[in-house]
Each structure stands twice: as C-alpha cells, then as structure tokens.
Amino acid sequence: MVDKSQLKVPKPTPVDLGKLPLKFPRIDIDYSKCTVPFWCKKCLQVCSQLVFQVYCKQFVRLRESDPREPGVYEVVAVRRDKCNMCNKCVEVCPEDAITITYEGVPR
Amino acid sequence: MCIYCDLWGDGTVWYLNPKNYPRHMYTLPRPDATSKAAAGEADPAGFINAERALVDAMEKGAEEFEATLTALRDGMDMMQGSLGGWMGQAVPLRDAERMVEIASPKGFIACICRNHMLGLEERSSPQMTCMGLGVGMLKWERWPERYKGGVCWVSTEEAKEWLRDMDKRGFMHSLMMFGPRFIGGICNCDYPVCDALAMRIDFGFNMLKGHHVAMVDYDLCNGCGICAQRCQFGALKMNVTIDKANIDQMRCFGCGLCETACPRGAITLVERAKVPALQEVW
Numbered sequence: 001m002v003d004k005s006q007l008k009v010p011k012p013t014p015v016d017l018g019k020l021p022l023k024f025p026r027i028d029i030d031y032s033k034c035t036v037p038f039w040c041k042k043c044l045q046v047c048s049q050l051v052f053q054v055y056c057k058q059f060v061r062l063r064e065s066d067p068r069e070p071g072v073y074e075v076v077a078v079r080r081d082k083c084n085m086c087n088k089c090v091e092v093c094p095e096d097a098i099t100i101t102y103e104g105v106p107r
Numbered sequence: 108m109c110i111y112c113d114l115w116g117d118g119t120v121w122y123l124n125p126k127n128y129p130r131h132m133y134t135l136p137r138p139d140a141t142s143k144a145a146a147g148e149a150d151p152a153g154f155i156n157a158e159r160a161l162v163d164a165m166e167k168g169a170e171e172f173e174a175t176l177t178a179l180r181d182g183m184d185m186m187q188g189s190l191g192g193w194m195g196q197a198v199p200l201r202d203a204e205r206m207v208e209i210a211s212p213k214g215f216i217a218c219i220c221r222n223h224m225l226g227l228e229e230r231s232s233p234q235m236t237c238m239g240l241g242v243g244m245l246k247w248e249r250w251p252e253r254y255k256g257g258v259c260w261v262s263t264e265e266a267k268e269w270l271r272d273m274d275k276r277g278f279m280h281s282l283m284m285f286g287p288r289f290i291g292g293i294c295n296c297d298y299p300v301c302d303a304l305a306m307r308i309d310f311g312f313n314m315l316k317g318h319h320v321a322m323v324d325y326d327l328c329n330g331c332g333i334c335a336q337r338c339q340f341g342a343l344k345m346n347v348t349i350d351k352a353n354i355d356q357m358r359c360f361g362c363g364l365c366e367t368a369c370p371r372g373a374i375t376l377v378e379r380a381k382v383p384a385l386q387e388v389w
Contacts, residue, residue, distance in 0.1 A: 009191035010315065012192070021171075037226070044225050053224055061248060
C-alpha cells in the first residue's frame, strides 16, 4: 500500500462548503407499488436532472436478471440535490409510487 | 505529469506504459479482505448508497459532507487501488488509440452508467458504448448483470474505428482503473449521464483532467461554432465580441473533442506540463 501522505494527491474541488447545510427535496418511493422499475423506467427517462438511478439488487453468478421479475431491480432517488421539483416523475409514474416533499426555504 | 505518472509512469505518461495493463489473471481473493468488494464480490448497491450518503451529508453540514466524501474516497482507494478516489482520467482520442494498441484483449461492453441512469440496455455490439481492456472481463461470470449482452472481442483496428466513431458522436473518452496499475477500460462519457463525470463536475473527485489543454489559434478560427456544441465541461464558448471560440483553460479537461471537430485545425492540444499555471491543475 502506498503512503498517501508522501504523495501530492490532488485535492477534490468540492461544492461550496460555505453554503452547507442545504435543504433538498425528499423523494419517497413506495416499493410495494414500484416493483419493475427497469422494465418501466418512465421516471428515469422523464427526469432532466437525472435524479434517479436504477440498479439490480443482487448479482447472481452466471445469470442475468430479468427486468420483468418483480422486486429484482430498485429505483433510487440518488441525486436529490439536483431535483427541481418539476413533479414530472410523479405525474408519469403509472403506479403513483413517487412522492416529493420539501420543507424549508427554496434556494 | 500526474500523480499516477510519478508512481507508475516509468518516465512516460502512465497510461502509455504497457506495465499498467493487466495481463495476469485470476488472483485469489485477498485473505485479509475486510469488505466484500476487496474479496472480489461486488456490492450492487455500494456506489449508489455512497452517493446517497453524500447528498444526505450536504443537508447536515460542511463537516459531515467532508467526512462522508473522505470516507467515500478512501473506500474507492481500497476497492480500486486508486489514490484519493481518482480512478479515472480524461484521454484525448489520439491517446485512446494508442491505448488500444497496447491493451489486449479488448472488447465492447455495455455502459454501466447508462444502464443505471437511464435504464438503457446495450445488448448488441453496435449499441455498446464502453470498452473493456485486459483480462478482467474474463471474470464476467461473477457479474453477468454488469456484462449484460456479453463482451464483443475486437481487433485493434476495430477498436480504433469505434473510438473515432464515438468521438464523432460527441463523447469524451476517459480511462478507468480497477485495481492499482490496472487500466481496465475506456469509457465514452457525457455529462450528466456518466456517473464518474457527474461526480467530478458536481463533487470534485473521481476523474482526473487529462495531460493536455486545448488552445485556439485565433488566426485560423472563423467562428463556425461547431466545437461549441461538443464541450462537456462548459469550458468552450463562443466569444461573441470577436466571433471566435474561447476556451477557459482552467476548466478544460483536455479531452480533445473540440480539436477533433474543428474543420480548420484551429484548435490544438498543448501539453499541460508546458503551461506553467496549469501544471498542477488536475
């Protein structure tokens, strides 16, 4: 293992720390309703901010997962910080599984 | 010379040093591995949860955010053998072409970011937008979900043609490392679909800038604006006053998309090392 303290590792140029903490919208997804997100993926396609990500909950050796099998994939609102609350995902969701709530002063 | 050149370059650019491409196969999981990832088992939710934690930490405050970011970068170092979470680097087309000359085997694979972000399935080789380099892909059976649609092995010439095609479409190229001294792929990225690029632009880590910066020759530029559509970093804009392209070199990643698009050869890539104030801007 390399001793990192001896190296000039570039520092991250992070977000404006002076502005933190920030309040972001809360995006709740009801997983009892949203069961086949990779097959549906309507929220992924409609979001201009790319807030959502879909992933397979388990890797199985030697087998690809079936997007139509309920509960195998899960959609997650990862980048809530980019959400502009346009509510397009809420409108497009065929299962009404998404709710967006926001408490606080808009930036 | 970036930090990886200092460490592994042997006097040259590190990704043009053949020693940094994997030829050795099937190392056993490390017995001292504490995480699933280090033991060779991927955690499907790993990076997604880390990103969520980062956003959650921004709601708590600056200290919490910095601590979470450090933990994430340390985790990446342990998993990928990177330093400070810098696991990718922008490479211009000409260097990417030299990389596929060095690496073997190589094959088209599906892009995992486009899979996660848009739910895209790139199931056949004409759709595939990622290229795996080296023997790592032969372990595909561990993660068939990652290699959906399989691996399409290609020759050097096919790989170069494909890279040029990706360049025409407007993707910037970047290398990804998977393990120390292990360059495992060339990605074709665009913001915000590419997760690595989004992490770099929004949170400031993950992808190093390349070894070049683009410069405009104002005598040759006629202000056609073709280059202005291609910059993924907001570095290149049209200077309306003089009606010529203007590049903010502090923001330039040196991906060379503007250079390859310019019909008049007005944009050139200059070595970062030769621009004094940009030498350490990674």
